[in-house]
Amino acid sequence: MADYTPRFVGTVTKYVFVESPTMTPSALALRAYEVSEGVMIKETCFGLQVTGKPEEVDRLIRRIREFDPAHIFVKDRGFPPGDPRRCRANLGGARPGYLGHEAEFPLLRYVSHGLEALGKGGGAAPEQPAERREKHPLLDIRKLKDLIEEAEES
Amino acid sequence: MTQKVRIAQLSCGPEYSGVQGEIYEAAGAVDAEIFFPDVALADVMSAVQEFGLDVRSADLKLAIARAKALVEGKVDADAVFIATCFRCAEAAIVRNELRRYIHERSTLPVVSYSFTERTTAGTLLTRMEALTTIARRRALLAREEQTGITLGVDSGSSTTKAVVMRDNKVVGTGWRPTIEVLKSADEVVALALAEAGLSRDDIQAIGTTGYGRFLIGKHLGADLIQEELTVNSKGAVYLADHQRGASTVIDIGGMDNKAISVIDGIPGTFTMGGICAGASGRFLEMTAKRLGVDITELGPLALKGFGKNVPMNSYCIVFGTQSLVNALAAGSSPEDVAAAACHSVAEQVFEQQLQEVDIKEPVIMVGGTSLIEGLVHAMGELLQTDIVVPPHSQYIGAVGSALLASGYIKGD
Amino acid sequence: MAKVFIYPATSLILSDLVARFGHQPLGAALSIRERIQTAGVESPPLQITPEEPKKGLKYAAVEVPSGVRGRMSVYGPLIEAAEAAVIVTDADLAFGCMGCARTDELILFSLRSKDIPILEVEYPRSEEEGVRFVAAIRDFLANLKTEETA
Numbered sequence: 281m282a283d284y285t286p287r288f289v290g291t292v293t294k295y296v297f298v299e300s301p302t303m304t305p306s307a308l309a310l311r312a313y314e315v316s317e318g319v320m321i322k323e324t325c326f327g328l329q330v331t332g333k334p335e336e337v338d339r340l341i342r343r344i345r346e347f348d349p350a351h352i353f354v355k356d357r358g359f360p361p362g363d364p365r366r367c368r369a370n371l372g373g374a375r376p377g378y379l380g381h382e383a384e385f386p387l388l389r390y391v392s393h394g395l396e397a398l399g400k401g402g403g404a405a406p407e408q409p410a411e412r413r414e415k416h417p418l419l420d421i422r423k424l425k426d427l428i429e430e431a432e433e434s
Numbered sequence: 435m436t437q438k439v440r441i442a443q444l445s446c447g448p449e450y451s452g453v454q455g456e457i458y459e460a461a462g463a464v465d466a467e468i469f470f471p472d473v474a475l476a477d478v479m480s481a482v483q484e485f486g487l488d489v490r491s492a493d494l495k496l497a498i499a500r501a502k503a504l505v506e507g508k509v510d511a512d513a514v515f516i517a518t519c520f521r522c523a524e525a526a527i528v529r530n531e532l533r534r535y536i537h538e539r540s541t542l543p544v545v546s547y548s549f550t551e552r553t554t555a556g557t558l559l560t561r562m563e564a565l566t567t568i569a570r571r572r573a574l575l576a577r578e579e580q581t582g583i584t585l586g587v588d589s590g591s592s593t594t595k596a597v598v599m600r601d602n603k604v605v606g607t608g609w610r611p612t613i614e615v616l617k618s619a620d621e622v623v624a625l626a627l628a629e630a631g632l633s634r635d636d637i638q639a640i641g642t643t644g645y646g647r648f649l650i651g652k653h654l655g656a657d658l659i660q661e662e663l664t665v666n667s668k669g670a671v672y673l674a675d676h677q678r679g680a681s682t683v684i685d686i687g688g689m690d691n692k693a694i695s696v697i698d699g700i701p702g703t704f705t706m707g708g709i710c711a712g713a714s715g716r717f718l719e720m721t722a723k724r725l726g727v728d729i730t731e732l733g734p735l736a737l738k739g740f741g742k743n744v745p746m747n748s749y750c751i752v753f754g755t756q757s758l759v760n761a762l763a764a765g766s767s768p769e770d771v772a773a774a775a776c777h778s779v780a781e782q783v784f785e786q787q788l789q790e791v792d793i794k795e796p797v798i799m800v801g802g803t804s805l806i807e808g809l810v811h812a813m814g815e816l817l818q819t820d821i822v823v824p825p826h827s828q829y830i831g832a833v834g835s836a837l838l839a840s841g842y843i844k845g846d
Numbered sequence: 847m848a849k850v851f852i853y854p855a856t857s858l859i860l861s862d863l864v865a866r867f868g869h870q871p872l873g874a875a876l877s878i879r880e881r882i883q884t885a886g887v888e889s890p891p892l893q894i895t896p897e898e899p900k901k902g903l904k905y906a907a908v909e910v911p912s913g914v915r916g917r918m919s920v921y922g923p924l925i926e927a928a929e930a931a932v933i934v935t936d937a938d939l940a941f942g943c944m945g946c947a948r949t950d951e952l953i954l955f956s957l958r959s960k961d962i963p964i965l966e967v968e969y970p971r972s973e974e975e976g977v978r979f980v981a982a983i984r985d986f987l988a989n990l991k992t993e994e995t996a
Binding site: 446447448449450451452453454455458475478479489490491492493494495496518519520521522524525549550551552 | 888889890891892894895896897898899900909910911912913914915916917920938939940941942943944945946947948
Binding site: 286366384398 | 854856857858859861862863865866871873874875876877878879881882883884885886887888889890891892893939940941942943944945969970971972973975976977978979980981984
């Protein structure tokens with residue numbers, strides 16, 4: 281078995297997604313470069329990947345979030361950017377995690393809306409807590425009785 | 435350099451079992467590359483719905499979508515490797531259904547495998563080699579006739595076999611238990627040449643197969659060194675004179691068993707395995723020894739007995755032997771015990787392996803164990819078909835090698 | 847700042863909201879990063895070696911498939927470290943590290959068996975639900991802070 285020598289030891293990599301009507305991924309990248317202070321930035325189709333020492337990345341992420349707080353989303357990544365083990369070109373297709381992002385991406389606008397609404401309303405919580413959607417609502421007993429009677433009449 | 439064979443991987447779990455590296459290594463060893471067919475999330479959702487199998491694991495949903503992309507020709511591949519965790523019921527259903535789906539709707543060769551964290555590249559190598567051979571050497575595998583004078587040697591885990599073929603006929607054979615791999619090979623070659631009345635100089639091409647194929651291939655200067663899955667299926671349909679159409683080849687070997695679904699002489703899907711030696715020729719060897727008969731006498735003995743009279747389940751060779759000893763101590767006849775042992779081995783192969791290939795008639799049994807009539811009879815009963823045992827069936831690997839090697843005769 | 851396990855552990859939305867509201871999200875990336883940055887035996891692509899399913903025996907018995915045990919060796923330590931959890935209950939399309947339904951069931955059970963505060967929510971499918979979703983998570987996380995400082 282071959283030995284494994286890691287690269288980028290001691291760094292963290294974070295994904296930065298932008299889903300905004302006013303800011304494109306490339307515009308985000310331009311502004312991020314201005315405040316990067318040497319933290320590695322890689323542009324992607326959805327936003328950025330930033331890599332560096334944990335405290336440097338945290339600082340940069342704080343600055344980036346300020347650009348458009350309700351429309352910029354951040355997540356940790358296990359791999360450094362461009363790692364051949366996760367690269368689409370080497371795998372023949374997207375790594376499975378990409379599809380996971382695809383699944384959540386359309387929901388970001390609802391989260392953005394939530395963030396904006398709560399931000400404007402001084403942070404007050406809505407009156408009702410999130411309710412569970414009933415997937416198969418039970419038939420009301422009275423409704424069932426009506427249905428039986430209807431069926432018997434016809 | 436030849437172009438790499440592109441093997442599409444449909445899987446759930448290998449990267450979390452620590453075996454993805456082994457899969458890469460096995461593929462690399464046969465100059466193939468593994469890739470993962472590209473699909474989008476929308477494809478996954480629609481594919482799962484259309485396929486109609488409501489699995490919960492998202493990685494299995496992804497495997498279904500990837501299989502569909504292959505079958506529909508949206509993604510190009512030369513072969514397909516389906517791998518899921520051993521002991522996962524959900525994945526086993528998907529694995530089997532995808533294998534069947536791809537086999538029925540495309541010409542892509544498929545092998546499926548259930549791994550554990552102990553799976554190594556070595557275990558996967560023969561399967562990968564067979565996959566790449568089918569993808570790369572279709573022209574070679576299309577050969578239906580042996581020409582010239584060729585030698586085939588099969589260095590198996592229990593026995594070493596050789597045949598000399600001349601103008602589409604077997605003219606010399608040799609058989610020896612495998613002791614020292616090279617020495618046993620030299621002995622069987624000498625026997626086969628003597629029977630054929632030929633010398634080494636007369637041989638125009640040599641093919642080798644079996645566990646010792648690389649070692650003896652180098653030693654003999656073979657033109658073709660080939661794993662036993664493709665060679666045996668080729669040899670089986672050749673000897674059974676059923677080179678066109680569908681057939682199923684079963685080879686219960688000394689160390690592992692092969693079940694191969696063949697179409698026009700080319701393997702489509704196959705399984706190779708044997709959870710325990712209890713489902714192998716080795717168990718029958720032990721049975722014969724315990725009964726004090728030669729292995730060649732076990733078959734006829736078994737035909738005289740009734741297996742149902744003796745409780746035996748040789749899932750494990752140790753427990754199987756224990757049942758055998760108990761039965762004899764309880765007064766069972768050697769005939770019944772022999773029949774029970776044959777039935778038990780046939781049942782293990784049926785339960786563990788034949789579920790993974792689609793049985794299409796004729797079913798051809800080959801290898802040394804195909805000479806044990808009791809075993810063939812038991813398998814026939816389980817599959818409810820008349821099993822074909824072709825002439826020279828014990829020399830199947832050697833015949834397949836000699837047949838395919840004739841493609842390498844200079845000027846041919 | 848509390849350590850909050852997020853489910854799905856690969857979720858962008860949960861990872862973001864937990865960090866945004868001042869806590870540390872515990873997700874798959876942390877465990878994978880640890881492996882990717884540790885020298886040892888090469889085992890592509892995730893540096894999960896065949897030893898990991900054996901370590902996973904701590905969380906699941908040997909008859910449980912190797913893929914479940916290997917995944918549990920990734921998640922087990924995170925679950926042990928978790929001081930709270932936010933769970934999305936309708937995450938049917940989480941792949942890769944979360945791609946095995948049996949592992950996912952075991953993760954959820956392990957979390958619910960622990961004596962930690964847990965918030966269970968569904969993904970928002972409208973703007974109105976988006977408000978409730980964010981509020982529920984924000985308030986849950988704010989209460990953690992209160993408990994911690996109390």
